[in-house]
Amino acid sequence: MKRKNNNTKYINFRKEYDFFEYQSYEINVEDRKLNIKYNFNLSNKHDFNPRISFVIPDSFDISEIYKGKLNNLVFNIGMIELISYWKAACPKRIIIRPHKLNLDQVNWWKNLYFNGLGEFFYLNSIIVNQDDFVDIESFGSSTECDNFNLDFKKVIVPVGGGKDSIVSLEVLKNAGVDVYPMMLNPNPARIRTINNADLKVDNNFVVNRRIDKQLLVLNDKGFLNGHTPFSALLGFTNVLLACLNGVGNIALSNENSANESTVPGTNINHQYSKSFEFENNFNYYIVKYINNKLKYFSFLRLLNEIQIAYLFSKFPWHFESFRSCNVGSKEDKWCGSCPKCLFTYLILSPFLDKKTLIKIFDKELLSDNDLIKTLHELSGVSEIKPFECVGTITEVRASIKNLLLHTEFKTENNILTSVKGLIGDNEISINELVAAFNDKHNVPERFLQILKNAIYD
Structure with missing residues (x-):
């Protein structure tokens, strides 16, 4: 902006x-x-x-x-x-x-x-x-x-329609927690999230x-x-x-x-x-x-975006229905041209194949030269990050490094070539990020164990 x-x-x-x-x-x-x-x-x-x-x-x-x-x-x-x-x-x-x-x-x-x-x-x-x-x-x-009078066996989970709240819903539900999804001004993506998670309507x-x-x-x-x-x-x-x-x-x-x-x-x-x-x-x-x-x-405070993407990859029934794009939200679609779309593509790429990603976003984002500037902002090549709810420069660089190692994502017009020489070989790996937990959180012990079990499962 x-x-x-x-x-x-x-x-x-x-x-x-x-x-x-x-x-x-x-x-x-x-x-x-x-x-x-x-x-x-x-x-x-x-x-x-x-x-x-x-x-x-x-x-x-x-x-x-x-x-x-x-x-x-x-x-x-x-x-x-x-x-x-x-x-x-x-x-x-x-x-x-x-x-x-x-x-x-x-x-x-x-x-x-x-x-x-x-x-x-x-x-x-x-x-x-x-x-x-x-x-x-x-x-x-x-x-x-x-x-x-509060029942501490019950949990409210606000649902935005994106991958993060999907992970919270699915992980808590699978652990037998009494989950109450909350929607502020329901839209199709939020409604689909709850329906696909097969939660009680009541x-x-x-x-x-x-x-x-x-x-x-x-x-x-x-x-x-x-x-x-x-x-x-x-x-x-x-x-x-x-x-x-x-x-x-x-x-x-x-x-x-x-x-x-x-x-x-x-x-x-x-x-x-x-x-x-x-x-x-x-x-x-x-x-x-x-x-x-x-x-x-x-619930997800101890996780980074790579860990969340890893957990999300276990719930394929949400792949085609989730939405995180603010630009396309009114039309219930991914715009394919904004920082949120590119960031989501990048962090999912270590866990989903190219065909699945193209099906989600309805295009191959890495072939869109108009996204080079956005890629530079996300990866820290530019001074300022996009004013969007996106992850850290470290997470983006790890995803780019991982993509550059896979021939499946390499094309002549791949926008990743614009940052190839600007990102060092010593960037943290995807595997290291999947194993990294943040110790600054307020997650009660009961829920902490549920989340860690989901990562290690």
Whole structure:
């Protein structure tokens, strides 16, 4: 992605729009659906009303909702939802009306907003620092932790339709774990993932989120736009879902590779809210301010992308149905031209033959010269990695090294020749990466053994 020089626009917007207000949240129950509407306001000039809805299980006493049982959970989803609308003009003041935040909470949210918007600030060339980019003022009553009956034999697994959540679902299911797949705004790839995993229909959790279209109108008018920490929103959404349904574990599918910065030498990370740093910060907040028993962890954190690709190769019934391409997602296809497509091809190549890969992507990506620039970015030949959820330079180079050793993938027009002389012979091997485990994770012992057994099987 090209950087834009929007720092002057940022400064001018902050002069014109001096505050953003989280006015309230509204809870409505209808036909055992929990419908939530958030009321945001940008400097008395623009109103936003995003919505999110959950199915209420029969086991949950609806009267508890009217007593405020879910208020803290609902409020905190609004705290992360608001950042998508705040970033349109980036006002200096954020006013929180529904509940009072203490200083620790204010600093926690400022840290998330700042780091989660790192890519947004970078690509817009906005000069900012964490101390003074925003002031958070809050009013109302304080929130408190609440007790929910949680079953720690049950696990929620968010499903995105890609290989990572497929690996989590299949490995946990095969180990006899009571798995509850979660879909936020279901699409065909997510639905296929659950169907192909042959999981109980009754165990599926569906959450529907709707952004306010006024935000899209402002984007078209030239207001500021860019990446937000979506996985943080997913985290708070799953916490409410877990408490509502009495599920004690939330198992994400974020891997070790999510910790690598997108821009070398900085903390700018496209995947910040998938990183181990955020996972630890999130757990701190959940334990202290929401529920001190709920387990939130990334099941795949101890793995690298090569290990995940190796496990994925054991589930061929998902090969033609999974999708990780953001560009082609609306048409339910691989675009075959983006960093995500090329990266996925590269890391699967040690475990799948060329014919299978071409069938998945509907083309031979290594023969597409338009992907040379992308290959250079993924492999670290270029200075900056793509702003996508892709793995590390080490993983990409190991995959390239492995491909160069196999005649099956060699053609006259192969784009790998463009990096052949730029990647050393001393790159780590695929076998070494398959055997390498990351020791920085929060995976409970029970699940740790399940994952290691799957690798060694």
